[in-house]
Amino acid sequence: MLKILACVKQVPDVDQMRMDPETGNLIREGVPAILNPLDANAVSAAVKVKETYGGEITLITMGPPAAEAVLRECLAVGCDRAILVTDRAFGNADTLATSYSIVSAANLIDKFDLIFCGKETLDGATGQMGAQLAEGFDAAQITSASHIMKIDTENGTLVVERELETGIETLEVTTPCLFTMEKTHYPVRIPNLKGKMAAKKAKIITLTANDIPGLDRARIGDPGSPTKVPRMFPPIMPEPGVILDEGSVDKTVGKLFGLLAADGCI
Amino acid sequence: MMDKSAYQNMWVYIEHDGKTVHPVSLELCCEVRKLCDLSGDRLIAVIAGDLAEDEIRRIEDCAIDGIIFVSGTGYERYNTEAYTNLFTVLCGKYRPSAVFVGGTTNGRDFAPRFAARLETGCTSDATEVVYNPETTDIEFIEPAAGGKIMAELRPQVGTIRPGTFKYAPAGRKEKIDILREEISFNTGDIRTKFLSFCEDEFDPELDIESSPVIICIGNGLSGGEALEQYRELAKLLGGKIACTRPLYDREILPYKLQVGQSGVMIKPKLYIGFGISGAVNHVTGVEADRFIAVNNDPGAPIFNYCDYGIVGDMDQVCQAMIQAIKANG
Numbered sequence: 001m002l003k004i005l006a007c008v009k010q011v012p013d014v015d016q017m018r019m020d021p022e023t024g025n026l027i028r029e030g031v032p033a034i035l036n037p038l039d040a041n042a043v044s045a046a047v048k049v050k051e052t053y054g055g056e057i058t059l060i061t062m063g064p065p066a067a068e069a070v071l072r073e074c075l076a077v078g079c080d081r082a083i084l085v086t087d088r089a090f091g092n093a094d095t096l097a098t099s100y101s102i103v104s105a106a107n108l109i110d111k112f113d114l115i116f117c118g119k120e121t122l123d124g125a126t127g128q129m130g131a132q133l134a135e136g137f138d139a140a141q142i143t144s145a146s147h148i149m150k151i152d153t154e155n156g157t158l159v160v161e162r163e164l165e166t167g168i169e170t171l172e173v174t175t176p177c178l179f180t181m182e183k184t185h186y187p188v189r190i191p192n193l194k195g196k197m198a199a200k201k202a203k204i205i206t207l208t209a210n211d212i213p214g215l216d217r218a219r220i221g222d223p224g225s226p227t228k229v230p231r232m233f234p235p236i237m238p239e240p241g242v243i244l245d246e247g248s249v250d251k252t253v254g255k256l257f258g259l260l261a262a263d264g265c266i
Numbered sequence: 267m268m269d270k271s272a273y274q275n276m277w278v279y280i281e282h283d284g285k286t287v288h289p290v291s292l293e294l295c296c297e298v299r300k301l302c303d304l305s306g307d308r309l310i311a312v313i314a315g316d317l318a319e320d321e322i323r324r325i326e327d328c329a330i331d332g333i334i335f336v337s338g339t340g341y342e343r344y345n346t347e348a349y350t351n352l353f354t355v356l357c358g359k360y361r362p363s364a365v366f367v368g369g370t371t372n373g374r375d376f377a378p379r380f381a382a383r384l385e386t387g388c389t390s391d392a393t394e395v396v397y398n399p400e401t402t403d404i405e406f407i408e409p410a411a412g413g414k415i416m417a418e419l420r421p422q423v424g425t426i427r428p429g430t431f432k433y434a435p436a437g438r439k440e441k442i443d444i445l446r447e448e449i450s451f452n453t454g455d456i457r458t459k460f461l462s463f464c465e466d467e468f469d470p471e472l473d474i475e476s477s478p479v480i481i482c483i484g485n486g487l488s489g490g491e492a493l494e495q496y497r498e499l500a501k502l503l504g505g506k507i508a509c510t511r512p513l514y515d516r517e518i519l520p521y522k523l524q525v526g527q528s529g530v531m532i533k534p535k536l537y538i539g540f541g542i543s544g545a546v547n548h549v550t551g552v553e554a555d556r557f558i559a560v561n562n563d564p565g566a567p568i569f570n571y572c573d574y575g576i577v578g579d580m581d582q583v584c585q586a587m588i589q590a591i592k593a594n595g
Binding site: 014015017037094095096099120125126127128131132134135136140141142143144159163164165166167168169170171172173174177182183187225226227228229230238239240241242243244245249250252253254256257259260263265266 | 375416521545564590
């Protein structure tokens with residue numbers, strides 16, 4: 001049976017961030033937390049594989065206790081169990097420390113054949129997690145995977161399409177393998193009522209740093225992170241531009257085009 | 267504490283297909299040259315596999331101090347394992363202070379992995395790199411990640427998107443040190459076997475990097491059926507349409523049209539953004555001579571980045587622009 005791991009993250013919905021009209025700073029408080037959009041496509045890919053070839057899907061996330069919500073959201077569309085890695089000791093982790101923490105927690109639960117990740121997150125958008133998790137799992141990796149074409153479960157080989165800048169590459173890969181998924185072939189799944197009910201009742205496996213034997217404290221959280229964000233400087237907001245309003249849309253557009261023509265832009 | 271002074275020289279990985287060098291590698295050589303001038307490091311280009319002579323001259327023209335040519339098995343076609351191994355071995359031997367890799371699909375594939383194997387830091391998509399003489403660290407400015415990121419260990423690894431830095435070669439140095447290394451990776455150990463490649467047909471509509479005018483459409487768009495008028499406006503202005511991430515999420519436009527720090531970086535003469543809120547990730551991908559914003563929400567952050575803004579219904583403003591251009595013939 002294929003053992004499948006899907007890695008997901010709860011992120012602030014950056015599109016909901018507004019600007020404080022007084023200070024010009026972005027307001028982060030009150031911004032809703034959501035399942036990272038591309039992770040939903042990765043979960044869809046995992047569920048599609050399970051439907052076609054059988055298997056069991058384990059979800060994993062690291063974050064505050066509230067991140068449980070995104071695990072339940074994914075359980076509702078056909079995942080089987082979920083792990084929440086949560087502890088203050090994991091806080092302020094960069095991608096290296098995060099990948100070490102997640103790999104340590106996942107290895108405690110099972111040995112996985114296939115690992116699915118979203119291509120990048122809304123908040124950090126580093127796109128590094130996939131490759132660093134693959135290194136931690138000592139798995140092959142296919143980043144920007146667009147299509148799982150064929151799986152030979154007997155021999156542990158897969159045929160996978162990968163999206164490059166100029167075309168599609170087809171690769172054969174052996175398990176264990178990690179994929180960061182493009183969304184092309186895997187639209188987000190909508191849970192049915194039965195799925196929602198089951199997800200609501202599902203027990204989440206919660207792991208703190210103490211629950212993971214042999215975890216190297218020097219490699220997690222802030223101490224384990226070689227990259228640091230020294231301060232969240234409020235993004236430097238430039239002065240607002242000139243708002244044009246000539247009373248009607250036509251006149252305003254006329255004014256704009258006049259200005260652009262004077263600048264030689266049109 | 268790590269002895270940072272034991273790590274010297276900044277490297278740029280030269281991505282190529284045997285015939286031509288990827289432009290991002292040349293852009294990186296030009297930008298990292300400036301960091302080296304401040305830090306006293308030497309700028310070294312790392313080239314794996316065979317590359318045409320005249321292309322090597324183009325790299326040398328970027329004022330590099332040296333080249334490490336790597337030969338051996340495993341580099342014929344890009345694969346994660348051979349390239350991860352290559353940089354793990356080379357960094358172990360030569361201890362560079364920094365390694366810069368172009369933020370292409372393949373560059374973003376192996377750079378974080380070899381950084382993880384070396385247990386050092388990796389940053390991606392910085393829009394600016396600054397040398398701090400006090401700490402001797404490079405500061406990677408990443409607006410979307412909330413500010414600047416410091417990589418405290420060595421080597422400092424960073425992937426940078428194509429188009430972020432300018433290609434402005436500073437000229438060839440009189441003396442360029444050449445090193446040759448043979449590092450072979452057993453091709454049987456490559457876990458991803460190449461089967462085939464199907465090249466996309468060139469679609470000029472997707473080639474937005476070089477377009478002088480960009481009509482950019484954001485989440486304010488009602489739906490795919492409303493797109494046509496924006497295409498018409500783009501055509502009338504001699505430009506192309508592009509989008510922000512939510513339109514890709516909504517599957518209205520393809521990823522290759524997504525502008526921003528994690529998409530395509532653009533430098534048009536004229537940019538008109540319709541229905542775009544102005545998320546940091548998007549606006550850092552735009553460097554326009556004239557930046558116009560149209561949004562019905564006067565509080566949208568995009569108005570802070572524009573030269574001129576119009577508060578109003580995006581479709582109405584688009585129609586008025588089309589009419590105005592047609593009226594002027």
